[in-house]
Amino acid sequence: MPIRFKTLVGIILGLSMIRIGSDHLIRPEIFDSIVPDYLGFPRFWTIASGVLEIILGIGIILPVYRQSTARYFTFFLVCVYLANLNMWLNDVPFNGTLLSLKGHIIRLFAQLILICIGLWLAEIIGKKTKKTKSMV
DSSP, rough: OOOHHHHHHHHHHHHHHHHHHHHHSSSTEEEEEEEOGOOOHHHHHHHHHHHHHHHHHHHHHHHHHHHHHHHHHHHHHHHHHHHHHHHHHTTTTTTTTTOOOOHHHHHHHHHHHHHHHHHTTTTTSSOOHHHHHHHH
């Protein structure tokens, strides 16, 4: 039985989220510096986001939970963009690397693409309507 494209995307995205979440737990110091100052307690936010990324990654991999988890994943991506925006506005290096304007713009577009993928997995966008199904 061939694997569905949505399942393949869910597996790849889920494994990526688990990997990134694990990095937050294994090497939290590289993420602490990008937490916006106004949030306070950078280590807390680093660990909390890492745990959430692992949970969301598992949920996106599992077909039975994928659609509902993708909604939380999309909201999560919007929230964590605050760290990327903080890096951009305050010239905060990530792991010793300061991104150029082009780098920040690429990162923004990558985040927007991931948000669109989350909305697609949540079946908020790209869902076939009854009218579309009858035309096919």
